[in-house]
Amino acid sequence: MIDFEWYRSFISIYKHQSVSEAARSRILTQPAMSQHLAALEAEVGEALFTRTTRKITPTERGKELYSRLAPLIETLEKTTLEIRHSIQSSPTIMIGSPIDYFSVRGLEKLKNSSLRVIHHQGESEELFDMLDQNRADVIITTQRFSKPGIEYKLIEKEEFFVSIPNGMAGPADEDNAEAWLLSKKWISYGMELPIIRRLWREHFKKRPELDPHYVIPDLRGILTAVEKGIGISLLPHYLIDDSVKRGTVKTVLQEYTVLNEIYLGYKTKNKTDPFFQEVIDELLKG
Template sequence: MANFEWYRSFITIYKHNSVSEAAKTRIMTQPAMSQHLAALEAEVGEPLFTRTSRKMVPTERGKELYSYLAPLIESLEEATLSFKAVSSPTLPVVKIGTAHEFFRERMAPYLGSLHIRVIAYYGLAAYILDLLTEDKVDIIVTSQKYSAPGIEYLHYVEEEFVVVAPYDYEEPDFNDSKQLEAWLCSQTWLSYGLELPIIRRFWRENFQKRPQMKPEHVLPDLHIILSAIEHGAGISLLPTYMLANSIQTNKVKIICDPFKVTNDLYFAFKIKNSTMPKIRMMIEALKGNMLPTYSQKSPDF
C-alpha cells in the first residue's frame, strides 16, 4: 500500500522538476526523497518521471497521477493549516511587491480587514519580479508578464486610464479624431516616464500612430501627477480608481471622453507556492477589492 509521504514527495518533485530542490523544500535528504519516488513508481508499476541531466520531466502517467492527487493533497494540507490557524492567534505573513500607487489606493484602506500580516515592497515591474524570483516576496501585482521560469501569472483586473485635466480646462469640440489628436499633441503633458509608457498605448489604440509630443514634466509618481494637474500644471493619463475625490471636489475632470486605454493587472507568484493558503488568502482579499471605474455622468465611484 502506498505511503502518504510518498505522495507528498511526488507532488513536491513535480512542482520543482528536481529531486534535490524537492528534498530541500521538504527538509529531507536527497536519497530519502529518491526512495519515496522509487517506492511510489514501484507501487504504480511504471515510471512517473523521465530523468534528464537538468530536470525531472513528468511522464504522461506522472501527469495523470499529479492531476488526481494534487487537489486531494492540497485539501488535506489546507484543512490542517486552517485547524492550526483557529487554535493560534498568529496571522499568516505575506510579502507583496507592487507599485506604491496601487498599494496606497487598493490595499492600504483595507489592511485592517485582511486578516493577514503584510510586508510591502514597492517598485516597477522588473524590480518586483526580481524580488519574486529571489524569494524576497511571496506574490506581486504587476502589469507586465515577463517570461521567467517557475513563475505563474493569474489575471487580476483591468484598470482604465483616461485623460485628466484641471477642472477649469477648456476642451474644444472637434468633428473628427484627427483634430482631437492634433490638439492633444499641442497640450502640456505630464508623464510617468520619458518613454511615455501608457501614453504611447493610448495613442496607438485610439489614433493608430505614435504620439508626436514630448512631456513637459516627467514625474514617476501617479499621485504627484494628479496633484500637479489639480494645480494647473497640465494634463495626463491616470487610472480611474484614483480620481473619485479629485473629481467630486471639482479639482480635475476627465476630458476627451470616450477616448481611453485599458491596462491588465496580474498576480504573479512562484508555481511551487501556488497552493500555499496565505497566497490564496491574499488573492481572494484583493479580488474582493476590485478596481472601480469612474464616470463623470454618475456620482458613484
Template sequence: MANFEWYRSFITIYKHSSVSEAAKTRIMTQPAMSQHLASLEAEVGEPLFTRTARKMVPTERGKELYTELAPLIESLEETTLSFKTVSSPTLPVVKIGTAQEFFRERLAPYLHTFHMRVFAYYGLAAYILDLLTEDKVDIIVTSQKYTAPGIEYLHYVEEQFVIVAPYHYEEPDFNDSKQLEAWLCSQTWLSYGLELPIIRRFWRENFQKRPQMKPEHVLPDLHIILSAIEHGAGISLLPTYMLANSLQTNKVKIICKPYKVTNNLYFAYKIKNSTIPKLRILIEALKGNMPPTDSKNEV
C-alpha cells in the same frame, strides 16, 4: 546576591534528584549546573542537598527553600509564558508587492477586513517580480505578465486611464482625430516615466501611431502627477479610480472623453504556493472589496 538562574537550577535539581538530569532539562552542561548549586549554597550558608551515589537528597534547609521558592518560580514562568502567548502575533503574515498608488487607493482602505498581517513592498513591475522570484514576497499585483518559470498569473481587475487636465483647461472642438492628435501632441504632458508607458499604449490604440512628443515633467508617482495637474502643470493619463475627490472638488476634469485606454492587473504568485490558504483568502478578500469596474462606473 543570589542569581535568579541559581534558583531555577535548584528547583530543577530538586525535582529530578540529579544534577545531570537537571542539566539536560535546562540544556546546560553538568559543571555549569553544579556551579549554580554551589553558588546558591554559598549564598544560603549551608548545604541544600546530601550527595549520594544514586541521587541528590534535599536537606531540611533544602526542603524549606524549595517550599518557599517553587510556587514563586512556577508562577513567574507561567506569567511570562502567558504574556508571550498574548503578545505574539497569531494572524498569518502575507507579503505583497504592488505599485504604491494602487496599494493606497485599492488595498489600504480594506486592510481592516483582511484578518491577516500585511507587509507591503512598492515598485515597478520588473522589481516586484524579482521580489516574488526571490521569495521576498508571497504575491504581487502587476500589469505585466512576464514569462518566468514557476509563476502563475490570475486576472484581478481592469483599470481605465483617461486624459486629465486642470479644471479650467480649454479643450477645443475638433472635426477629426488627426486634428485632436496634433493638438494633444502640442500640450504640456506629465509622464510616469521617460518611456511613456501608458501614453504609448493610449496613442497606439486610439491613433494607431506612436506619440510624437516628449513629456515636460517625469514624475514616478501618480498622486504627485495628479497634484501637479490640479495646480496647472499640464495634462496626463491617470486611472479613474483615483480621480473621484479631485473631480468632485472641481480641481481637475477629464478631457477628450471618448478617448481612453484600459489596463489589466493580475495577481502573480508561485505555482508551488497556489494552494496556501492565506493567499487564497487574500485574493478573495481583494476581489470581494473591489468597486464595480471603471467601464461600468464612470466618474
C-alpha cells in the same frame, strides 16, 4: 519503506515538469530531488516520467499516481498550515505592487483583513524577482512573466483618461484631437511615455511626437501636478474619481482612453495556505 518526502518531490516535479525547477521550489539540490524520484520509481517498479533533453513528461503510471496523491498531499499541507497559523496571533503576508495602486485600491480592499501586511513597492520586473526569490508572497502587476510554478489572476481593468486641470478649456473640435493634445504640456510617469505612448499607438496609429514637460514616477504626484495646473496627463479612473467630484480635475476626449489589465501573481504551491487564499479573495474583490 516509502519516505513521505519522495511523494512531495514527485508532486513538485509533476507540477513543474522540471526536476531543477521542482528542486528550487522545495529548496533542495537537484541531485537530492533526482534521488527522491529514483527511489520512488524503484518502489513503484516502473518509470513515472519519460525524459528527453528538453522536458520531462509523466508516464501513464505517473499520471495515475499523481491523481491519487495530489488531493491527499494538499489536504495534509493545508492542515499543517492551519495548525501553524493557529498559534500565530497575527500571520504576516508580504505584498509587492506599484505604490500608486496599493495606496488607493489595495489598502481599501484589505482594510478588513485579519492579516499583517508588509508592502514592498516596485515595477513589474522588480516585482517578479521579489516573487521568484520569495521576498513577496503575492504581487500586483500589469505584466505577466511566464515561469513554471507561478500563476496569475486578473484583478481588474483600469481605464486611463485624458485628465486636465478643471480651469483648462478642452478641445473645441474633437476632429483635431491630436493637434490639441500635442499643444499641451504633458506630465509623464517616465521619459519613455508609458501609457501615453499606448494612447497614440491605439488611437492615432503612430508614436507620439512630444517630450514630457514633467516626469513624475508616481501617479499620485502626477494627479497633484494636474490639479495645480502644471499640465495634462493620462490617469486611471480609480485615482481621479474624487478629484473629478471635487472639481479640481476633469476628463476630456472620452473616446481616447487606454485600458490596462492588473493581475495578481503568486506561487502555485501557496494556494493551499488558507491565509494566503484570504488575501487573494480580498484583492480579487471589485
